[in-house]
Amino acid sequence: MYQELTTAEAADLLKVSPSHLEKLLDTGQxxxxxxxxQRILLxxxxxxxxQNLRETRRKSxxxxxxxAQDMGLGY
Structure with missing residues (x-):
């Protein structure tokens, strides 16, 4: 059996506002x-x-x- 999350719980887990989470859901992310x-999330x-967002940020x-190194900026 699996636990389901409400949008409020998912927003808390991601540390985003409920309205931002709604946009993520509306765009299929x-x-x-x-x-x-109600919208129920796994x-x-x-x-x-x-995890995908963290990986994208890390690569960026x-x-x-x-x-910055290629440009000799000293980083």
Whole structure:
């Protein structure tokens, strides 16, 4: 059996506002199910989004650091 999350719980886990989470859901970045008027999320989907976002940020920072080194900025 798996635990389901409400949008408020998922927003808390991701440390984002509920309105930002709604945008993520509306754009399909995090899958969800509808139960009446509520959106229900699975923890693994929220965690996968968070991991993907962290990986994207890490790669971007590595690229910026490399560009700074290539330009001789001393980073």
């Amino acid at each position: 995090i899958p969800f199910q509808e139960a009446g008027t 923890p693994e989907h929220v965690q996968r989004y968070d 920072l590595e690229q910026l650091a490399q560009e």
